[in-house]
Amino acid sequence: MRRGLAALATLAALAVTTPVVAASEGPRRIVSLNLCADQLVLRLADRDRIAAVTWLARDPELSIMAEAARTVPITRGGGEHVVSLAPDLVVAGVHTTRITVGFLKRLGYRVLDLDLPVTLDAVRAQIRLVAEALGRPVCGEALIAEMDRSLAAIPAGRVGARANVAVWQPNGFTVGTDTLIDTVIRAAGLDNFAARRGIAHYARLDLETLILGRPDFLVVNRADEGPAALATEMLRHRAIDAAIAATRRIVVPTRLWVCGGPETAEAIALLAAATADGPRRSP
């Protein structure tokens, strides 16, 4: 009984103390509620100032910072858990954990909402925004400089006409215009199969449409099969094997282009190198 009361009191104390930290020092208890916010927080903030990142940050398929995330606490984004972490800055994505974020905002927590950047300039702006909020503007500029160096290192002007690539993700989803992935494809000097068909954002691409459209290259997210799932089983449909040669499949791991950052340059370089053969020669 006494222990229960003590616990209640602690909880209440946690709830009312929204720590106020001088802006120059930056926040000391940072919680990230979004995979892409995780990447930036892990890159820009001091390790001991990170109160929690999402569990997704530890998944090496999705997160470029999986190794670093192993030594930081994780959260699944429940409001109760976040409050118990007593954050002084919560970084969230505009499309994820909205109920938790609304709850935190009502309680007066400082929340930074991150949009999905579409262009490389938007990626730079977002790095700058997060770095400022974390009180680490210099680290932000260094990260942007790292990305720009990698971008500059990509050999420009490839021979041959623009090849046509289709992104083929689990459950048959593809990626169209108005996405960072489309920006990456265009930056690599390629044509996005989905964009050409008027697809914006993410949409399901029908198997028949894909086969008949016959893209020059198919971009998948992993080479192996991964854990058994219907979502990935359909990516290995026999019709695809027959229509698109194994040599015309490019693996771009999800972690390279699901969020914006220096890894975006890596994704562009990978695509440009893998498509150096140019479009399929007409039979």
Place this chain on the structure above:
Amino acid sequence: MTRVGAAATATRLRLPALGIGLGATVVLLFAVSLAVGSAPVLLAEAVADLLAGRDSLAALVLVEIRLPRALLAVMIGASLGLTGAAMQGLLRNPLAEPGIVGVSGCAALGAVVVFYSGLAALVPFALPLGGIAGALGAVALLYALAGPGAGTLTLILAGVALNALAAALTALALNLSPNPYATLEIVFWLMGSLADRSLAHVWLALPLMLAGWALVVTAGRPLDALSLGEDTARSLGFNLDRVRLQLVLGTALAVGSAVAVAGAIGFVGLVVPHLLRPLVGHQPSRLLGLSALGGAAITLAADIAVRLAGGPELKLGVLTALIGAPFFLALVLRMRHEAAT
């Protein structure tokens, strides 16, 4: 006496005509199924390419995407129609059907465990065998809980419990599996679909399914005898334990392999035998083959309809439930009415 004789003669005459009619419907719907798809592929052109041995994309779409879909619709529809008729005979209960009484649900559970554990990729035929094991467990349990004479209510209640348990365990198994899409895939296993299936699924399901069909069809005559009562059947020289085992095994093989590649598709096995029974007289052996044809026709038609409906494709089981569930309710109402008078 003469009236009965005349009715029997009429049925005998009607039977071949009905078989031919249903068979022709299946062939026609099969062709329509091959012609329908999201991409503008001309069936004639694709067939011409195929016959000429040209490796065109149209021929590829026809053979690798549309053909497996049409074949699976026939195979699965026939399995459901056949086993629906067989179960109604075995349990002597007009509401018995693989979906309603939980056999399909348990088959889905068996398939899910095998598929998401990764066993399906390692061991040949593990997927249909998993479905069959689930179905077998369900049929055996049902027979113990609600065998002949137990009454319709007991059977339906047993089915409700089995379905709820199977769905819950399926969700649990999917939740525990290591991939991020598993929870979305529960809809496939509970409602069924033929979208994006391939010829590999046809070869996976066919052998064990054929064995199941053979077991069920050869139990036709004892099933006729059984419809006259157990004592009569025994006095006619049938070994009832063997007949039951044969039907239980056959149903599990056919339904288990069907569900393992396409998920649980409900109500086909209920609707088809009921529509055909008045046309063939109450003789289970005649009903079996016709129900298989009828099931194939209905499943083909439903699978064509989900592709023509537009929007994100509906799951096949959604459509069969939309038609089948009101039919089921009407049956319940009629039975209640008959019981009251």
